[in-house]
Amino acid sequence: MSRALSPASAAILRTEARLFAREPVNMFWVLAFPTVLLAALGAIPAFREHKPELDGQSVIALYVPVCVLSALLVAGLQTMPPVLVGYREQGVLRRLALTPVRPRQLLVAQVAVNGGAALASALLAVVVGRVAFGVPLPGQPAGYLLALALATLTAFGIGAIICALSRTMKIAQGVASAFFFPMMGTAGLWLPVQVFPEPLRAIVDFTPFGAAAEALNQAGTGMWPSWSHLGVMAAWAVVLFAAAARWFRWE
Amino acid sequence: MSVPRPGGESWGMPIIEVTGLRKAYGSTTAVDGVDLSVAEGEIFGLLGPNGAGKTTTVECVEGLRVPDAGTVRVAGMDPVADRDRVRALLGAQLQECALPAKLTVREALELYAACYPRPADWRDLAERLGLTGHFHVPFAKLSGGRKQRLFIALALIGAPRVVVLDELTTGLDPHARRETWDLIEDVRDRGVSVLLVTHFMAEAERLCDRVAVMDAGRVVALDTPAGLVRRSARGTVVSFTPSRPLTDAETATLPGVRAVRVRGDGQVTIEGSDSTVEAVVALLARLRVTAHQLRVADGTLEGAYLDLTDAGPGLDSGDETPFETPASAAAAGQA
Known part of the structure; x- marks a missing residue:
């Protein structure tokens, strides 16, 4: 894997991208849903007002990270695991394993396609937030990108665990849905993390998406995200991928 | 088109050599001391009832499973240790496998051609297998026979020296089966050795130069089809x-x-x-x-x-x- 991209890896990546684009469900949930969610929340006039108790931010500004994270969660939990588990269940991986290509390359391609789509979708939400609702672009872009990268790794780490532990596509879909809403909750879908009451907020800060929402919000307002939030995400990513690598089965 | 069948004594170097192969799944012994060798240019049949250990044997040859004991060599190489080199010269068709539902025939051929260092011309293969008119059909919409032809094409797409075909004609109608037999003979005539797993006697009788009969994880007989009958x-x-x-x-x-x-x-x-x-x-x-x-x-x-x-x-x-x-x-x- 030291070469930039072998012809086989390029062909697999192209194929997975095509197949991704052929699923209208993917296109909507990964690419459009986060922005649609932001637009729906932004339509509420009170959400656009700057609040002194939120350090002068508007509620919709707090929701931009939530929408960004929803893109990562949809791609990492809802889209990728059923595809990979289905590939394993139906023998797609088995067939590919007979060629000189490593099935791992398919895994990498899946993460690249879904991760790429999720990041594009996140970017779209940020831009729409700026253009439509006047939410300032991230004041600390480097910190924002770092937090986004760690949040992406964490989301796909959860996806990888789901792939490792689900025997069938149906189970993968069920487990993903069971994880999705609690994760969205910790990311602040129902109530922004910043306004959680204190003991709860401290707990949520230790969850992967609670930490991600805090870090993205800090970088959004121009601060360097706190290392404790970044550290929480990094730790989750390491644990999740190590566990997935331990339990994942090719067949 | 027919090439004279080599006599029993004149077989070339073995392309596949299996010695003392053992493989167990938990407490079930699937393969219990199998020896066989497939000569270069030969169509070698592996016959036996369900559960005899045929598929496990060929999965060890393909490098999909690691033997518990014994050795497997493909062109002198270990399919597990020398994975990439063995896979570049061994094509295979599996009993149970699939392609992504929305992948078209043409995309599948292009993708799998890209997986090999020196692939065959996929257009030529598609023509020989009658797939040319179905390039834009997604995998899930193909009939059983066409899926099977596509998998045969994918087995041959790496321009292999040996192909392993597992229950190749199961599920095909008699007409398609006969066409597939012609194709296998055609493949052999082009110099590719064939290891054919089957439970159709007519298929073994028609195609195979030699046949190994497996039962309960062992080879119970190995001879030409005519020799076995005699x-x-x-x-x-x-x-x-x-x-x-x-x-x-x-x-x-x-x-x-x-x-x-x-x-x-x-x-x-x-x-x-x-x-x-x-x-x-x-x-x-x-x-x-x-x-x-x-x-x-x-x-x-x-x-x-x-x-x-x-x-x-x-x-x-x-x-x-x-x-x-x-x-x-x-x-x-x-x-």
Whole structure:
């Protein structure tokens, strides 16, 4: 894997991208849903007002990270695991394993396609937030990108665990849905993390998406995200991928 | 188009060599000491009932499974340790596998061609397999026969030196099956060796230069199809289910009998000559016994196969042991 991209890896990546684009469900949930969610929340006039108790931010500004994270969660939990588990269940991986290509390359391609789509979708939400609702672009872009990268790794780490532990596509879909809403909750879908009451907020800060929402919000307002939030995400990513690598089965 | 079949002695270097292969899944031993070798340019058949260990054996050859004991060599290389080099020269078609539902035929061919260092021309392969008109059909919309053809194309797309085909024609209609047979002969005529897993006797008889019969994880016979039939020592076989059991004294009167076998469900199989058949019919008439499901068959590969995989010790007719290699007694009675 030291070469930039072998012809086989390029062909697999192209194929997975095509197949991704052929699923209208993917296109909507990964690419459009986060922005649609932001637009729906932004339509509420009170959400656009700057609040002194939120350090002068508007509620919709707090929701931009939530929408960004929803893109990562949809791609990492809802889209990728059923595809990979289905590939394993139906023998797609088995067939590919007979060629000189490593099935791992398919895994990498899946993460690249879904991760790429999720990041594009996140970017779209940020831009729409700026253009439509006047939410300032991230004041600390480097910190924002770092937090986004760690949040992406964490989301796909959860996806990888789901792939490792689900025997069938149906189970993968069920487990993903069971994880999705609690994760969205910790990311602040129902109530922004910043306004959680204190003991709860401290707990949520230790969850992967609670930490991600805090870090993205800090970088959004121009601060360097706190290392404790970044550290929480990094730790989750390491644990999740190590566990997935331990339990994942090719067949 | 036909290439003269090499004689038994003139086989080239083995392209596949399996020695003392063992593989168990938990407490179940799937393959229990298999030896076989496939010569370059040969069509080698692997026959046997379900659960005999055929698929496990070829999965070890393909490098999909790691043997518990024994060695597997493909062109002298270990399929596990030398994974990439073995896969570049070995093509395979699996019993159970799939492609992504929305991947089209053309995309599948292009993708798999890109997986090999020196692939065959996929357009040419598609033409030979009659897939040209279906380039834009997604995998999930293909008929069973077309899926099978696509998998054959994918087995050949790396321009392999040897292909492993597992239950290739299962699920094909007789016409498609015959076309597939022509294609396999065509592949061999182009210099590719073939390891063919099958349970169709007609397929083995028609295609294979040599056949190994497996039962309960072992190779119980290995010969040319004609050799197996010759050695099976079955002449004419008559089988029937009598309305009441026949006694040994009654069947002892029959002329030319080589063996009498009675199955648990009462089915009687008698091996002998033409005169035995006439005598059986006369005997049944005399005893007023009705024979249900009366069948008469000449010695065939199917008969030889059944001897090897189905028959218990009851088939043994004195010193006339039909095969040199002993059929596993433990396998007796397993259908």
